[in-house]
Amino acid sequence: MKSRSAFTLIELLVVIAIIGILIAMLLPAVQQAREAARRMQCVNNLKQIGLAMHNYHDTHNCLPPGNRSTLYATWALYILPQLELSTIYNTWDFNSGASGRTYSTAPNLAVAQTRIGIYSCPSDTPRTNVTSPTAPEIPHHNYAANYGNASLNQQISYTGVEFKGAPFGNVQTDASASVTNRPNRGAVNFRLITDGMTSTVMVSELIQGSGFDGVKRADLRGRIMGYADGGYFTTQNTPNSPITDWENTNYCVPPVPTGTITFTNSQNPPCAQTNQFSYMQRASRSRHTGGVNSLLCDGSVRFFTNSIDLNIWRSAGATQDGEVMGEF
């Protein structure tokens, strides 16, 4: 038979198979490159927050308050002018405690309902949530202030970890923020960070919580604009720890049912609810593979892996534990 100069079916199939394998190898690489770009954007956001914190410190000679009581203001609002967002900063009523307003009433609500790009990590899905069927919908964000190495009460944690200083904390006690649950620690200035700026974490990441059961159970992790319990983390547990966060009563939607909660959302990080607010605590978490980006007090951003030595992570969270952060 006379041979013709053309491809046989077998040859064609082999070529297609090879191309298929090459594409299959390339596709994950493309996805990883996209995630790397998102992570870089996230690092940049943290860097901007770090510069804003330092500019705030230059102006006021202290870091911004972590929160004012439960419902009046958080660190995320105080540094808005340093992020060139003065217009919405000027809308906020910082005297809302005295005037009976909260973060979810006018005029503050308009600010709380604004999604701020610098506070959003592109690797995470943007979420909003409500606390009751009639409550306003408020967006969540991704960055949280460091409340130290123990729990929210900044004294001792549920598991007996002693508090050793933090760059942020509550600055106003009243009927809704008692001395036991949220002691007034005052604003911190750099002089009080005796461990050194390079070995203390300032801001780190959170995963935006979501899920509302239609009545009163909602996940508020990441509600950082004005709500005291939305925008904090502690280093009691390592990044992305499988150990549950301890959230406020009503405000935990766990990924799997717990002893008391049957309403779940598989997208959420693990949590349990406590009726003892003073022992609330929450780990830093992110959607990046293998760890979280954290802003250190010196303005640098470092990646902390999930498998970091617990003692190093806790000493990175404390401002006055007398230890410099070890190598990791």
Added chain:
Amino acid sequence: MNWRYLYGNVCVLALCMIAGCSRPSDPYDRVGFSGEVTLDGEPLPAGFLYLEPMEKQPTQASAIIQNGSFQVESHAGAVPGRYRVCIVRDDVSDLPDGVDPQTPEGAAIADKLSRAPTLKPLPEMYNVKSQLEANLESNAENSFAFHLKMNPSPPRRK
């Protein structure tokens, strides 16, 4: 050259490349643990158990207690050594209907309730100021039993 050989070579090459993409796993030699928790003689219905390092170990661990027993596989466990054991009960009910913690008044009520909860938490000697201990060992069963009492008396430990 035979097409069949080329096929084989390409497949082997692809497998090698995929194998090269795997990430380094957890750097610690963790061990699992299990056991039981009773409260006044009855199995503790629901709760959490935490292991806090006492010898500067690099790991911590927690277990969910259901019907008085808990079990943690080695991948979620902790490295061997002495750990302080903290046990917290998980039977917290929601806030009473009509209390909205998103208002100053509701937040004040919630704060007050949190300091004098209707459901009494476990005594502090089992969590915040825990005196319970567990010693994790490699190549051992690491089975523990904790018998708690609501009215504090010195805790017993296996």
